[in-house]
Amino acid sequence: MTRPLRxxxxxxxxxxxxxxxxxxxxxxxxxxxxxxxLAELTMLILARIKAKRPEKGYADSFVAQMEQV
Known part of the structure; x- marks a missing residue:
């Protein structure tokens, strides 16, 4: 028997x-x-941000979250 994957x-x-x-x-x-x-709605929001500010438009929250773990 194997244990559940959490x-x-x-x-x-x-x-x-x-x-x-x-x-x-x-x-x-x-x-x-x-x-x-990178959910669908998130991709739309990020594309709009990138259109206004080319240096942005990526999920920078990923880095911030991973730095905490």
Whole structure:
């Protein structure tokens, strides 16, 4: 018999709280941490940001969240 795979998810939408990844990791034993930093709506928002500011337009929240874990 094998044990269940424990999957935690963070960053469900653009603007989700930056502490979500850390909360999942600190909340208990997990095997996998997932996040939807490139969801369809997020990609639309990022494209609009990039059109106005070419140096932007990427999911910088990913880096901020991973630095916390």
């Amino acid at each position: 999957i935690a998810n963070c960053s469900g939408f653009f603007g989700d709280r930056l502490s979500a990844a850390r909360e999942m990791v600190e909340g208990g034993a997990i095997d996998v941490l997932t996040g939807d930093w």
